[in-house]
Amino acid sequence: MKPKLNGKTAVVALGGNAISPKGQEDSIANQFRRTRESLREIMKLIKVGYRMAITHGNGPQVGNALLRVELARGKAPILPLGICVADTEGGMGYMIEQSLQNGLKSAAIDREVVTIVTQVVVDPGDPLFDKYTKFVGQFYSEEEIKNLAKKNGWKVKEDSGRGWRRVVPSPKPLHIVNANAIKKLVDDGTVVIAAGGGGVPVYIENGNIFEGVDAVIDKDLASAVLAKEIGAEELIILTDIDQVALNYGKPEQKWLDCVTADQAHEYLHQEHFPYGSMGPKVKAAINFIEWGGKKVIITSIEKVEEAIQGRAGTTIVRSLQ
Amino acid sequence: MKPKLNGKTAVVALGGNAISPKGQEDSIANQFRRTRESLREIMKLIKVGYRMAITHGNGPQVGNALLRVELARGKAPILPLGICVADTEGGMGYMIEQSLQNGLKSAAIDREVVTIVTQVVVDPGDPLFDKYTKFVGQFYSEEEIKNLAKKNGWKVKEDSGRGWRRVVPSPKPLHIVNANAIKKLVDDGTVVIAAGGGGVPVYIENGNIFEGVDAVIDKDLASAVLAKEIGAEELIILTDIDQVALNYGKPEQKWLDCVTADQAHEYLHQEHFPYGSMGPKVKAAINFIEWGGKKVIITSIEKVEEAIQGRAGTTIVRSLQ
Numbered sequence: 001m002k003p004k005l006n007g008k009t010a011v012v013a014l015g016g017n018a019i020s021p022k023g024q025e026d027s028i029a030n031q032f033r034r035t036r037e038s039l040r041e042i043m044k045l046i047k048v049g050y051r052m053a054i055t056h057g058n059g060p061q062v063g064n065a066l067l068r069v070e071l072a073r074g075k076a077p078i079l080p081l082g083i084c085v086a087d088t089e090g091g092m093g094y095m096i097e098q099s100l101q102n103g104l105k106s107a108a109i110d111r112e113v114v115t116i117v118t119q120v121v122v123d124p125g126d127p128l129f130d131k132y133t134k135f136v137g138q139f140y141s142e143e144e145i146k147n148l149a150k151k152n153g154w155k156v157k158e159d160s161g162r163g164w165r166r167v168v169p170s171p172k173p174l175h176i177v178n179a180n181a182i183k184k185l186v187d188d189g190t191v192v193i194a195a196g197g198g199g200v201p202v203y204i205e206n207g208n209i210f211e212g213v214d215a216v217i218d219k220d221l222a223s224a225v226l227a228k229e230i231g232a233e234e235l236i237i238l239t240d241i242d243q244v245a246l247n248y249g250k251p252e253q254k255w256l257d258c259v260t261a262d263q264a265h266e267y268l269h270q271e272h273f274p275y276g277s278m279g280p281k282v283k284a285a286i287n288f289i290e291w292g293g294k295k296v297i298i299t300s301i302e303k304v305e306e307a308i309q310g311r312a313g314t315t316i317v318r319s320l321q
Numbered sequence: 322m323k324p325k326l327n328g329k330t331a332v333v334a335l336g337g338n339a340i341s342p343k344g345q346e347d348s349i350a351n352q353f354r355r356t357r358e359s360l361r362e363i364m365k366l367i368k369v370g371y372r373m374a375i376t377h378g379n380g381p382q383v384g385n386a387l388l389r390v391e392l393a394r395g396k397a398p399i400l401p402l403g404i405c406v407a408d409t410e411g412g413m414g415y416m417i418e419q420s421l422q423n424g425l426k427s428a429a430i431d432r433e434v435v436t437i438v439t440q441v442v443v444d445p446g447d448p449l450f451d452k453y454t455k456f457v458g459q460f461y462s463e464e465e466i467k468n469l470a471k472k473n474g475w476k477v478k479e480d481s482g483r484g485w486r487r488v489v490p491s492p493k494p495l496h497i498v499n500a501n502a503i504k505k506l507v508d509d510g511t512v513v514i515a516a517g518g519g520g521v522p523v524y525i526e527n528g529n530i531f532e533g534v535d536a537v538i539d540k541d542l543a544s545a546v547l548a549k550e551i552g553a554e555e556l557i558i559l560t561d562i563d564q565v566a567l568n569y570g571k572p573e574q575k576w577l578d579c580v581t582a583d584q585a586h587e588y589l590h591q592e593h594f595p596y597g598s599m600g601p602k603v604k605a606a607i608n609f610i611e612w613g614g615k616k617v618i619i620t621s622i623e624k625v626e627e628a629i630q631g632r633a634g635t636t637i638v639r640s641l642q
Contacts, residue, residue, distance in 0.1 A: 027398050064397035065408075068389035071396065076385035077348050083412045087386075090411020091404045093438045094521055098531050101498070105529040114502040115438040117414045177422070181435040181511055190502055200415055208426040210419050 005189055006049030010234040011227035012042060013220050013284075014056040017240050018301050019092065026060060028095075035099045038238075043103045044305045045236075046111060051186050053230060055223040056096060058088040058197030059136075062216075066137040066166075070148070081136070081168065082200045082212035089117045089196035096193050112190040119177035119210065120199035120217050120225070132157065132167035133275070134216045139163030169215045171201060173222045177210070179229035186230055198222040220284035224291070233294040236308070237281050242300045244282065244314040246272045258315040261289035285316040294318075326510055327370030331555040332548035333363060334541050334605075337378040338561055339622050340413065347381060349416075356420045359559075364424045365626045366557075367432060372507050374551060376544040377417060379409040379518030383537075387458040387487075391469070402457070402489065403521045403533035410438045410517035417514050433511045440498035440531065441520035441538050441546070453478065453488035454596070455537045460484030490536045492522060494543045498531070500550035507551055519543040541605035545612070554615040557629070558602050563621045565603065565635040567593045579636040582610035606637040615639075 018038035024030050046052060065084040069076075079087070093115030100113045132155040140148065140156075145164040149156045154166045176182070176195065185192050198217030202210045220237055227235045243255040246267060259267070265286050273279045278298075285296035297304075299313025307313030339359035345351050367373060386405040390397075400408070414436030421434045453476040461469065461477075466485040470477045478488045497503070497520065503513050519538030523531045541558055548556045564576040567588060580588070586607050594600045599619075606617035618625075620634025628634030 028400060028404060031398075064393070067397050068393040071393045072385070072389040075392065076388050077352075079349060079412070083349060083415065086415035087408040087412040090414065090438050091400070091408040093411065094404065094407035094440065097438065098440065098523065098533070102530050112499075112501055114499050117411050117418065117436040117438065119415065119419065178433075178435050180433055181506055184509065185502055185505065188505065202419065209423050212419070 004049045005051055008049070008234060009051040009186060009230065009232040010045065010236050011053045011055060011223050011230070011232045012045065012236045013223040013238060014038065014054060014096075014301075015237075015239040016057040016059050018238060019056065019096070020060045026064075032095060032099065035095055036103070038301050039096065039099045039103050041301045041304050042100065043107060043109070045308060046104065046109060046191065047107070048308075051189060053182055053186050053192045053194050053226060053232070054096065054100075055195040055219055055226065056092060056193070056197070057219050058085065058092060061088045061092055062197055063137045080212060081214045081216070082202075085197045085200050085216065086117055089115070089200070092196055093117075093193045100191060113193065114185060114190055115193040116178055116182055116185075118182075118195045118199040119202045120173045120195065120222050121175040121177060122171035122201045122203055122213065122215070122217065123174060124203045124205070124213070126171040128171045129169045129215070132169055134168050134170040134218075135159050135165040136168055136216060137166050139165055170218055171215055173198070173201075173217045173225045176222070176226050176229050177202065179226065182226070183230040195219065195222045195226050218280045218284070220281045221287070224284040224288040224293075227288050227293060228291040235285065235288045235293055235296045236304065237284065237296065237298045238301045238304060239281060239298065240300065242303045242312060244273070244278055244298050248272070248278070256314045258317065258320065260319055261286045261316055264316050282316075289316060289318050325370045326372060329370070329555060330372040330507060330551065330553040331366065331557050332374045332376060332544050332551070332553045333366065333557045334544040334559060335359065335375060335377040335417075335622070336558075336560040337380050339559060340377065340417070341381045347385075353416060353420065356416055357424070359622050360417065360420045360424050362622045362625050363421070364428060364430075366629060367425065367430060367512065368428070369629075372510060374503055374507050374513045374515050374547060374553070375417065375421075376516040376540055376547065377413060377514070377518070378540050379406065379413055382409045382413055383518055384458045401533060402535045402537070403523075406518045406521050406537065407438055410436070410521070413517055414438075414514045421512060434514065435506060435511055436514040437499055437503055437506075439503075439516045439520040440523045441494045441516065441543050442496040442498060443492040443522045443524055443534065443536070443538065444495060445524045445526070445534070447492040449492045450490045450536070453490055455489050455491040455539075456480050456486040457489055457537060458487050460486055491539055492534075492536055494519070494522075494538045494546045497543070497547050497550050498523065500547065503547070504551040516540065516543045516547050539601045539605075541602045542608070545605040545609040545614075548609055548614060549612040556606065556609045556614055556617045557625065558605065558617065558619045559622045559625060560602065560619065561621065563624045563633060565594070565599055565619050569593070569599070577635045579638065579641065581640055582607045582637055585637050603637075610637060610639050
């Protein structure tokens with residue numbers, strides 16, 4: 001049976017809470033349960049015929065991986081951050097893939113699902129390499145982390161009054177190494193899970209050698225590059241809240257229904273969207289529209305079906321009709 | 322530039338020592354170095370134009386993953402074996418993929434490489450589920466492991482006088498869930514890394530639900546299923562030694578150059594090939610030929626180029642010309 005396709009291709013970026021629900025014990029059973037719930041909503045997009053790639057965050061999972069590596073020091077090899085990211089692409093990809101396959105089977109929708117481990121090219125000369133902006137891994141006391149920092153050559157910072165953590169640079173994603181293969185499969189109707197955790201950052205040395213690098217790539221910015229490179233029309237960024245707001249959390253807060261990329265750019269410069277939350281999502285949206293994308297939706301997983309019909313979420317477009 | 326293809330498709334199964342060299346510290350740097358060496362030999366097959374999928378073992382890596390999970394108990398979620406296998410498919414796939422991409426670039430060969438996380442269907446009624454035959458993870462003292470066994474519900478066994486280890490069943494692989502996507506990419510000339518560690522074993526419940534299961538699949542048997550399902554002509558199994566022998570290690574030892582699947586089957590029944598070493602490789606070879614495959618080569622990574630020319634290794638075919 002040929003799957004029903006509606007001619008549109010979307011990249012759907014799953015936020016951390018699509019997999020690790022807040023306020024519940026962080027067990028694999030709970031991750032599977034939450035992933036299945038989340039994927040039920042994504043299924044609705046597949047039902048209406050979207051071709052699709054799915055990306056996802058890996059914050060808690062890569063944090064746990066780094067903690068395990070640290071606790072096994074001297075007993076098992078130390079894994080660099082890039083390998084830990086690739087590991088989570090495997091494990092989380094498997095979990096998302098299987099959950100989606102089960103949902104599709106139950107709904108008798110004949111679409112394949114695969115997970116592709118993804119490398120993302122960054123520029124070693126990117127000035128963002130001098131900025132240690134992304135927290136990774138666990139919280140530690142100041143004394144503990146300063147010892148670890150010395151031993152491992154980590155940079156560390158205090159994270160919003162909650163404790164000390166390791167920080168790494170977050171360079172700009174330039175190109176998805178595996179984009180061609182992803183595009184081939186997506187074009188064919190296969191749902192491809194890719195760029196998990198933003199993908200493994202690599203750079204090209206002397207014109208032709210990939211090397212991994214100790215950094216993490218923002219998964220929404222990577223999703224925008226993927227969406228461009230596979231020729232998607234839509235980028236759908238799923239997060240904790242239903243809409244993007246101006247003056248979020250302030251008395252003059254204003255939810256945004258539909259804005260142009262130019263307006264979004266202006267709001268971004270007015271610092272409406274903090275770096276640690278909506279900032280990279282709005283930036284990813286602006287990038288994708290500038291690169292020729294048709295539409296970006298930022299919403300919660302619960303509202304995604306309404307959002308694609310224009311009845312919920314925040315939509316970013318090139319120009320308002 | 323269109324890559325040069327010779328019309329033949331091979332599945333190449335890399336043994337553990339293609340990635341983790343014996344007698345060296347098991348660090349990621351050493352794994353990368355050995356992987357690059359091994360891939361230089363595989364490159365020679367790509368140069369002559371083979372379409373290719375590459376599978377690989379994950380014994381030491383999944384052992385380390387299980388150890389890290391155990392040491393972080395109470396501090397990070399316990400990961401089931403299936404997630405650990407999927408993790409290694411991501412991390413090792415990334416390492417192999419990048420090493421091969423670098424080699425291909427240096428040699429100006431225009432072939433893409435991707436890694437696909439692989440699920441493998443097994444039968445929950447497989448009698449092999451009652452046999453705990455595969456050692457996984459670290460060695461422990463008898464006292465230590467009996468505590469762990471109680472806590473985790475493990476089965477444990479003494480491993481050849483070297484200490485105690487966890488044992489899991491190794492059911493028969495029936496079908497590669499992701500075979501279609503792998504075939505599409507391989508047919509197109511992309512080198513696909515798949516079925517790492519034998520793939521994640523899953524079963525189909527009530528006709529339509531995948532569930533993971535605590536077992537490991539033999540990677541050579543999985544490779545034979547993959548080779549069948551992507552329509553490969555050749556299965557190339559790389560291991561520690563250059564050839565398969567009858568009466569291995571005995572005075573009457575005899576190296577095998579070329580045998581039929583029927584002969585191999587007879588030798589297998591005469592117990593020339595122990596379960597822990599050549600047994601599953603020869604079994605995989607027999608299966609593949611019975612399923613319509615043209616040729617299986619069992620050899621070392623160093624001899625693979627000579628072996629495909631019929632000048633080294635052990636070749637298994639349907640009938641001798």
